[in-house]
Amino acid sequence: MGVFEEDDSVKVSTLVKLWVSEGFLKPMNGKSLETIAIEFLQDLVDRNLILVDKVGHTGNIKFVKIHDLLRDLCLNQSKKDGFYHVIGQSSPRGISSQHRVVIPRNTPKKKVLDDLQSMPHARSIISEYGNVPRIKNSGLLRTLHAYKFHHYFEDESLLKSLASQYVNLRHLVVEVGSMSSIFTSFTRLWNLHILIVCCWKEFTAPAEIWRMPQLRHIEMTERSFYLPEPSSDDVVVMENLLVLKSIANFKCSEEVVKRIPNIKKLGIKYFWRGGIEQDDYYCLNNIKLLCKLKSLSVMCWNFRASLYVLTFPQSLKKLNLSINRGFEWEKILGKIGALPLLEKFKLLRGCFGTGKWEMVEGQFPSLKYLELGPCPSLEHWTAESNSIFPRLEKLRLVHMELKEIPTQIGDIPMLQKIWMDYCGESAVMCAKEIVEEQVEIQGEDLPFHVQVKLSCKNEAVQSLAGPNFEVICDS
Structure with missing residues (x-):
């Protein structure tokens, strides 16, 4: 720490x-x-x-x-034991033998240059400093964790040498302008476990990534990346791979499923590609075969009919679906509501063709957090029984124009909070009625709290504020 x-x-x-x-x-x-x-x-x-x-x-x-005093103890003990060296601080053992290097964000450039060149045995660099130079004997480096590394890779020659020199890297977390040069010698990083890159350009990963069995976590931020299908000639099974995020137009073929049997987190983004007419070109029905999957995120900004064949493994605990407004949620909500372990569900955008969502008893048995919106087509949200969301703790509604909210929500015993961000007045009034009904039953000391956020002043809504009903106005 x-x-x-x-x-x-x-x-x-x-x-x-x-x-x-x-x-x-x-x-x-x-x-x-x-x-x-x-x-x-x-x-x-x-x-x-x-x-x-x-x-x-x-x-x-x-x-x-961590408490400041305990952090000081960590620093003093690490200095005494030579566990890691913080650049800019003294070291009783000297810095030439240090294996771990910490570079604070405000360290003077000259001090960074001088100390790094004096540390030929560095195994780990953990940095919040932007312009870190290449170090001697970089082949020993196993951890490179940097938050502001873009300037380090402005030199194309340094970028190209990354994969060829750091052959023992296990942990690579950096920011770059382009991934193409890193991937030119990517196959030499056989020991790589963690690959998290902030890249500002989309790119296609090399097929050789399917031959790196040590990989545990692959993630790109800011932009997504394309991952080619593995060749049938490759026999490597990525048994250690647990996280795969930000993949563009991911095709979940049977060959891919066989390669990632233990995947736990999967993040996919779909973009329009002309010439594809098959209903299940991306094989989304095979996602149910990922029997250890716990978290799934699917974003699609261009409607594809194949999304209706989305199927989910029974192991799923978190689901985030953000799909363009032409997608009708009624066609897959039954499958989602039947997931026995689902605890967190975000339903963003899309539409309700009928304008209604009627809750059915027995759905969402384990759900703790539900987020809806923006989805202007949903006007009526009702329930056919008193037993809905038995374990729900938090509900967030964003830019919703609901005319009604199930009154049974107020009866949920574990409910803690309802957020209503920029929702229509009818929905807000409905939430206020739920609060008042529960106050009559339970008294002023309710176990849950409603927070309403407005984009502009609305005297009618602001007048509803009370002990269990908070109203916040942006302006």
């Missing part, structure tokens, strides 16, 4: 990836290294050594912090 800046809110997934890549964790009882890492982190939280800073919508820890 000492490698992060003072008062930083540290992303749990970042911490876990670093622990895994540094080799701090060992397999136990058939659990993945990531699962073991979360258990260790929870233990630190339970001991009050690590502070929870932000919790996700389903209760998982997203961000953590």
Whole structure:
């Protein structure tokens, strides 16, 4: 924790990836290294050594912090043991033998240059500094985690040498202007576990990526990337691959399914491609075969009929669907509502051809968080029974013009909060009625809270504000 800046809110997934890549964790009882890492982190939280800073919508820890005094202890102990060296600080053992390097964001450029050139045995660089030079003996480097690395790769020769020189890299998190040069010698990175790149141009990954069995996490930010289908001649099964995000026009063929049997998180984006007329060209019905998949995100800005054949594995816990307005949700909501373990569901855009969504008893048995909108075609949201969303804790409605909301929502025993961001007045009034009804039943001390956000002043809505009904106006 000492490698992060003072008062930083540290992303749990970042911490876990670093622990895994540094080799701090060992397999136990058939659990993945990531699962073991979360258990260790929870233990630190339970001991009050690590502070929870932000919790996700389903209760998982997203961000953590460390008390300043404990961070100082980390820094002092690391200096004493030579565990890592923070550039700009003294080291009782000298810096030439240091294996781990931390570069704070405001370090003077000259100090970075001088110290890095004096550290021929560096194995890990964790940096928030933008312009980091190449280091000597870079073949030893195993972890390169940089948040502001764009300037480092402005030199095309440095970019081309990345994959050829850093042959022992396990963890690569960088920002680049182009991926093409990295991929020219990508096949030499046989030890790579984590590949997260912020790239501002779309690109196609090399087919050789299917021959790298150590990969655990592949993700591109800002732009998506195209992943070619594996060749039938390749026999490598990516058993370690758990996360695959930001893939453009992903074709989930049977050959692909066989290569990623243990995938847990999958993020796909679909764009229009002319000349494709088959209903299931992208083989989305095969997603149900990914029997260990827990999180699925599908975004589509150009309507394709093949999306109606989307099928989901029973293991799914999180589902994010953002589809253009021509897509009729009624045709697949039955399949989604039947998922037994689904805890988080975002339904964004799309439309309701009938203008109605009638909840059926027994749907969404495990759902904790539901987000809807913007979906202006949905006007009537009703329920045929009193038993809906038995475990729902949080509901968010965004740019919705609902005329009614199921009154049964107020009866959900685990409900904590309802957000209504820029929704129509009818929906807001309906939510107020739900609150008033529950106040009559339970009293003023309700277990849930409603927060309404307005884009402009609305005296009628603002007058509804009360102890359990908050109204916020942007202007």
